[in-house]
Amino acid sequence: MPSPRKEALADIHYRVEPSDLHAHIFRVTLTIARPAAQQEVALPVWIPGSYLVREFSKNLQGLEARQGKQPVKLTQCDKHRWQADCDTRKPLVLSYAVCAYDTSVRTSWLDASRGFFNGTSLCLRVEGQEKRKHTLDIASTTATAGWSVATGLSPLKTDKKGFGLYAAATYDELVDCPVEMGSFWIGRFTACGVPHRFVVAGAAPSFDGKRLLEDTRKICETAIRFWHGDGDKPPFKNYLFMLNAVGDGYGGLEHRNSTALICGRRDLPRSGEARPQEGYTTLLGLISHEYFHTWNVKRLRPSEFAEYDYTRENYTAMLWFFEGFTSYYDDLLLRRAGLIDDAAYLKLITKTVNQVLQTPGRAVQTVAQASFDAWVKYYRQDENTPNATVSYYTKGSLVALCLDLALRREGRTTLDDVMRALWQRSAGGPMSEADLRTVLKDLAGRALDEELDHWVHSTAELPLAELLAAQGVALKDEKPQLAQQLGLRVAENHSVHIKTVLRGSPAERAGMNAGDEWLGVEVQGQGWRITKLDDVSFYTGSHTSLEALVARDGRLLRLPVQLPGLPPDTTSTKGRRHTGTSLAAADTVSLGISDAAALKRWLG
The missing domain is CATH 1.10.390.10 (Neutral Protease Domain 2)
Structure with a gap:
């Protein structure tokens, strides 16, 4: 690919190269055309839309600076900020590597089949110059020759695969447009006159892309008309959905004209499927949620x-x-x-x-x-x-x-x-x-x-x-599941692992702790091994008193459990219409x- 014309580069310019796929390394070069005398740069500690300090700088390594052929002294100010002792008359060039080993929608990922990054986890912010124009050069390598690029950034000079130069008006815009890289499926549709793209990585051969596009189009048109009726256009010229289909996962993160999504591969619609799986409805809800966030x-x-x-x-x-x-x-x-x-x-x-x-x-x-x-x-x-x-x-x-x-x-x-x-x-x-x-x-x-x-x-x-x-x-009371009756949140894998004990519950009164492994029950002198929570109901029958055998910190404990005294025939309570004004009467x-x-x- 030809090198971008120099006149197209902004004062703040990044070059991102998927450098070592097996080591999960992006190589980043930042060029500051007009640096301050003691120019500071910093990597964000969080990404908007996900309210947790994630310390992205922990993945940054090998930071160096130079002006021309001369190295520039860098002083680390704190966990995510550095200062360069530089000459204001020369461009300042910083180079560094970022380890991209997070498959979520919030940071960055790179391996031999796919790359993804948010600018907050890769792009150092140039203090005092955030409002200036920024450009991003997404570089291809021999290892990524078969890949394509998708992003909500505005292209300036790109090849047919999407590699090349992109523009952002500010740092905020730059980091609000994540980048998807790889051999992904891509589809297009128009909603209320606005072009939309949908890229999907990791889909199985049974994936029905046509159905996903048609259903997503309906969601987008409904949302646009909700906000603007049939007249005004939405506040974006185009929109991009980026979906990573995995073995097991769920989540999304909204951006100004795009969204990054993750779902279970089996939740995608399948060709020839008359009635979609419940997981597909959940996926459509996620798509609707992130799009409404626009x-x-x-x-x-x-x-x-x-x-x-x-x-x-x-x-x-x-x-x-x-x-x-x-x-x-x-x-x-x-x-x-x-x-x-x-x-x-x-x-x-x-x-x-x-x-x-x-x-x-x-x-x-x-x-x-x-x-x-x-x-x-x-x-x-x-x-x-x-x-x-x-x-x-x-x-x-x-x-x-x-x-x-x-x-x-x-x-x-x-x-x-x-x-x-x-x-x-x-x-x-x-x-x-x-x-x-x-x-x-x-x-x-x-x-x-x-x-x-x-x-x-x-x-x-x-x-x-x-x-x-x-x-x-009508809102009606229902008999709760056994886990709720006991006040437990558990994981079941050859035995019952207690994850949470709810406040004021029978499990709490019995002395159960998060982290316990529930191995068995004893009812009227007979002991039984359990591998899932439903076994408790099977072995206790109509009895409401039992002893739970649990393992904690290498010890075996017997804990007396008193189950809620629900009658065997619950028709008198199940389905009772809730006539009160609050929901405190039932859980x-x-x-x-x-x-x-x-x-x-x-x-x-």
Whole structure:
């Protein structure tokens, strides 16, 4: 490939080469055309959209600097920042290697079959010059001769495979456009006049790309029309989906005109398959979620994120809105796009409701506090996480559901109108909770401060049963699964490994600990080996008292367990309609249609 013309290079220019595929090494060269006298460079410690300090600099090695043929002294200032003692009249060239050994969507990966990187994990930030134009040269090697490149960056001079020179207006734009490299499948479609690309790495031969493109197109058109009706164009000229299909995995990360996704290979649609697997619906929900983020968090975003600080945690108490409300709309837009029916949609809501109900931490931490603590709690989960915190994704989506249903019941507006009004009010930019409260008052004709205080800033239960009933949906108590009855989260692999013991549960009262291996049970003097949790029910039958044989730290312990006293025939409790205004009465529920006409007014 011909070398890029020098006049096309920006003042801040990066060259990224997949240098050693088997060692997972990217080689990076950074050229600063006009450096400061004591020019500082720094690698971010986190990536926007994933609220954890990830210390990307741990993968950086061999940093050197020169001007012409002369080496330049580098002084390391802290864990991720360096200072160059340089001449301001000459370009400063830094070279270094990055070990790319993370298959997630958040950092970088390189091996003999695929490369992927986010700029936050590869591209040193030039202090004081972040607002200048940046260019990125993605270099090909003999080892990557059969590869292609996909990225949301604007191409300046590239070959037919996508290798070559790309432009970014700022450092923020550069690191907000991840790069996919390899021999991937690629498809294209147009949504509301906007070109979209979809690349998939790692798909099996049975993969039905045509179906994925058609279903994704429906999601995109539904989202664009949600925000802009049939008139205005979305805030991007093109869009790119990058999906890595693996043996087992799930996740996504939103960007300004692209998203990086990961899913299980078996969750992709298959050729000749009349009815897709449940995992495919989950994948479509992920696609919907990350695409909705293009508006809600990438542009309409917390006021604290008006300017990202890449050097430390960026705190906000608003993730319940930006992640939670997006989680509400991701499945709702699947319903509006005709990709699932009412029953399937209610099943998805049921799953979310039960996830929240079965989290004791909802009585400990508000969803606003959970947002602020994401850096140390949600992204650093351990055996006590369900007891100490609540997910701003799941409870935040239920707050959105409550707000939408409350507005619809009063008949003056909907949450759809509120979201669009917030977009207009903020000009598609930073917003605060005060903006939300103002828009709600303007559109609803009354302040909803009491509701927000109750649902967001307290640990009180949400009035879902009452609000759902008004939309033709009945909420019913159900008999919980055995794990929930016991208060356990387990892994089953030839024995039962206890991962979490829920607060106030029979398992906690018995003295079970996270990390225990549950080996067997003794009932009325008879001992039985168990390999999965269902064995407990099989061997105890109608008995509610047993002894659990567990292994802990090399010791065998006998722990007395008292099971909940549910009668053998649970028809008197299972399916009982929940008539209260909160959800505190049960930790497992189901949703059913009680008034089809009312439901259609909501979902139709």
